[in-house]
């Protein structure tokens with residue numbers, strides 16, 4: 238008797254659980270239907286995706302579902318350390334820096350070396366002023382400081398005097414705005430992390446109908462939508478894609494996060510997109526080698542500013558300089574590859590005490606990560622087991638600090654080691670190696686951010702791309718600061734195009 242009533246109880250419990258379970262599933266699918274009515278699906282939560290989502294939801298009140306396969310927001314955008322370009326910005330005006338979109342275009346076209354799509358470059362540069370003012374006015378970002386990076390004719394790379402690194406500041410500010418909208422109006426913005434997009438469904442009349450993704454539980458889901466924006470970033474971390482497009486670079490480590498695997502490029506290519514400049518891959522000469530994990534495929538970027546502010550590069554065995562450290566990224570890289578030991582492709586970066594005091598917060602950070610060490614010249618020579626006599630290394634530093642003309646025509650010698658440099662002088666040193674940094678190519682877009690097919694026509698109605706996944710904006714070489722800019726210009730453009738047809 239007792240036994241059978243227990244059994245009944247067990248049955249009832251099971252039935253109740255099944256019913257509750259069903260309700261949960263039903264509720265979940267109701268919710269799905271509700272949000273899948275007509276939202277725009279944005280794939281990737283870097284700066285391009287955050288820009289497009291903010292513009293859609295906050296300017297146009299168009300509902301958005303933002304998907305990212307990673308467990309956190311920000312992609313490579315969050316790592317950006319120099320800043321974002323703009324010509325004729327209010328910051329340039331108030332700092333009395335002369336510039337124009339035409340001059341910016343000229344620099345961009347020159348750097349592109351005949352590759353890419355000039356009308357896309359023209360749009361990038363002429364919309365740069367409004368991109369900067371949008372960030373300043375809609376989000377309260379200061380962007381009140383300027384730097385002049387390699388290949389630019391003037392100072393036009395913006396960052397804020399807050400000292401928060403630019404990529405982090407942009408991503409955290411734009412994602413905060415989006416999350417706020419999502420909290421106030423969950424139907425307007427949904428952010429789904431751990432959600433990996435694997436395909437886009439296009440119907441026979443060439444209209445986007447849906448997006449297929451794998452949700453956080455591993456199940457495949459379909460979101461119905463007529464508009465999708467790819468903002469999935471580059472492919473610098475994918476050895477398969479490097480092997481396919483530029484096999485010489487397969488052995489190099491990268492500054493890109495592990496999510497940077499070109500998913501968007503692969504999906505779009507399969508759908509029939511025109512791929513452009515895929516073999517144009519930017520190698521940055523200075524990624525830090527972490528001695529605790531020398532073979533790691535991922536490297537911390539040694540910011541360009543380290544060289545700009547006076548850092549020099551030394552051959553790791555002779556302790557001698559071998560290049561004008563301020564030449565372009567590709568020539569510094571080539572010098573390391575040609576003059577330094579072939580087996581490990583590395584050089585020493587050496588910095589003075591006066592550089593340290595100028596760039597303290599950054600160098601302190603590198604030191605906290607054991608990427609840069611402080612010691613005397615003698616300790617540095619011992620540390621790296623440099624084969625030249627200590628005195629020769631000291632004489633080399635003295636010559637660099639006092640010669641009237643630089644051996645390598647370095648145009649700017651600042652924060653040198655001083656005329657009194659000796660074996661006991663304090664220096665800062667680390668090891669660097671060239672790293673895969675940015676992929677210029679991608680799915681070609683037009684000036685409305687529409688993805689094009691191989692006949693140069695829009696591949697499908699409702700199919701857009703913005704940011705590093707797209708191609709044609711930089712040609713053979715991207716200028717520093719133009720990648721964040723491309724995210725804002727073409728992310729906004731994609732949103733505007735959708736709004737005009739919505």
Ligand SMILES: Cc1cc2nc3c(=O)[nH]c(=O)nc-3n(C[C@H](O)[C@H](O)[C@H](O)COP(=O)(O)OP(=O)(O)OC[C@H]3O[C@@H](n4cnc5c(N)ncnc54)[C@H](O)[C@@H]3O)c2cc1C
Nearest residue numbers: 281283285306312313314319320434470704705718720721
């Ligand atoms: C260390 C470093 C410093 C840099 N400094 C600067 C700088 O100062 N100025 C500048 O202009 N540029 C800089 N760059 C370049 C710039 O940061 C990036 O190229 C740019 O931010 C790319 O933005 P994005 O939005 O296109 O892609 P990302 O920011 O990389 O975002 C792409 C997102 O898409 C997601 N994703 C990918 N595939 C899928 C999928 N299948 N499903 C769902 N989600 C997916 C990823 O998880 C990621 O979050 C730097 C880059 C690095 C690595």
Ligand SMILES: *[C@@H]1O[C@H](CO)[C@@H](O)[C@H](O)[C@H]1NC(C)=O
Nearest residue numbers: 440441442443444445446463
């Ligand atoms: C494709 O989708 C569009 C928009 O939803 C619709 O108007 C059209 O009839 C569809 N075409 C086909 C062949 O299903």
